[in-house]
Amino acid sequence: MGHDWTTRGTRRRVTARGRARDLAWGSARDHGPHPRTSPEDDGGGAVPALLGRDAVVADRRWAADLRAAVFCSLALFALIMLVDGAAGTLSAARTGLWAGLAVLLYVILYPARVTAGPGWLAVRGPLRRGHVCTGLLTSVRISETVAARLVLCDSLGNRVEFDPRILAENPLLLHRLDAGARASRALGLLRTGSVELGRLLARLDGREAKAVFEASGLR
Numbered sequence: 558m559g560h561d562w563t564t565r566g567t568r569r570r571v572t573a574r575g576r577a578r579d580l581a582w583g584s585a586r587d588h589g590p591h592p593r594t595s596p597e598d599d600g601g602g603a604v605p606a607l608l609g610r611d612a613v614v615a616d617r618r619w620a621a622d623l624r625a626a627v628f629c630s631l632a633l634f635a636l637i638m639l640v641d642g643a644a645g646t647l648s649a650a651r652t653g654l655w656a657g658l659a660v661l662l663y664v665i666l667y668p669a670r671v672t673a674g675p676g677w678l679a680v681r682g683p684l685r686r687g688h689v690c691t692g693l694l695t696s697v698r699i700s701e702t703v704a705a706r707l708v709l710c711d712s713l714g715n716r717v718e719f720d721p722r723i724l725a726e727n728p729l730l731l732h733r734l735d736a737g738a739r740a741s742r743a744l745g746l747l748r749t750g751s752v753e754l755g756r757l758l759a760r761l762d763g764r765e766a767k768a769v770f771e772a773s774g775l776r
Contacts, residue, residue: 634659673733691737697750
């Protein structure tokens with residue numbers, strides 16, 4: 558009886574781990590991964606889900622940047638309306654024009670939301686979203702245009718780009734990308750970008766990153 562109970566328990570744990578892996582990869586394919594909220598989701602580990610191996614991490618400054626974009630747009634609209642009203646030229650047509658200008662500014666300032674999990678990284682903007690499989694990366698490069706952009710491409714033809722400062726300000730996101738890049742190099746897929754990624758890692762404050770990783774159980 559005891560042996561049967563132990564065997565059933567072991568089978569349930571193995572099945573749970575398999576379902577967790579399938580859900581993680583399935584979520585990445587659907588572009589819409591959801592963080593797990595229960596420690597049992599990763600096979601019964603004791604690490605909290607938000608810091609576990611299957612956790613989804615996101616840009617911790619995104620909400621503040623979004624509020625700043627909203628504030629700037631509303632402030633511009635209010636200022637123009639105030640000036641227009643004081644000049645006595647305010648009309649319905651001009652109000653619509655200023656509202657459109659404020660919306661355009663909001664779209665320009667809208668911060669890309671970067672999230673990552675085991676094997677994937679997603680970027681969602683105001684008009685579109687994309688994702689790459691970090692374990693299948695073929696290139697990592699920084700595009701030096703008006704503003705620096707980090708461009709990631711994978712072997713499935715997916716491509717995303719975003720501000721590299723997001724990784725420098727979010728060690729857990731950088732950890733997810735680095736782990737995927739290591740897997741890509743092991744498979745011989747990552748041909749360009751190791752130097753660029755190394756530079757990003759070097760920009761992190763070593764002590765702060767170490768403290769974050771140790772607190773999260775990620776090394």
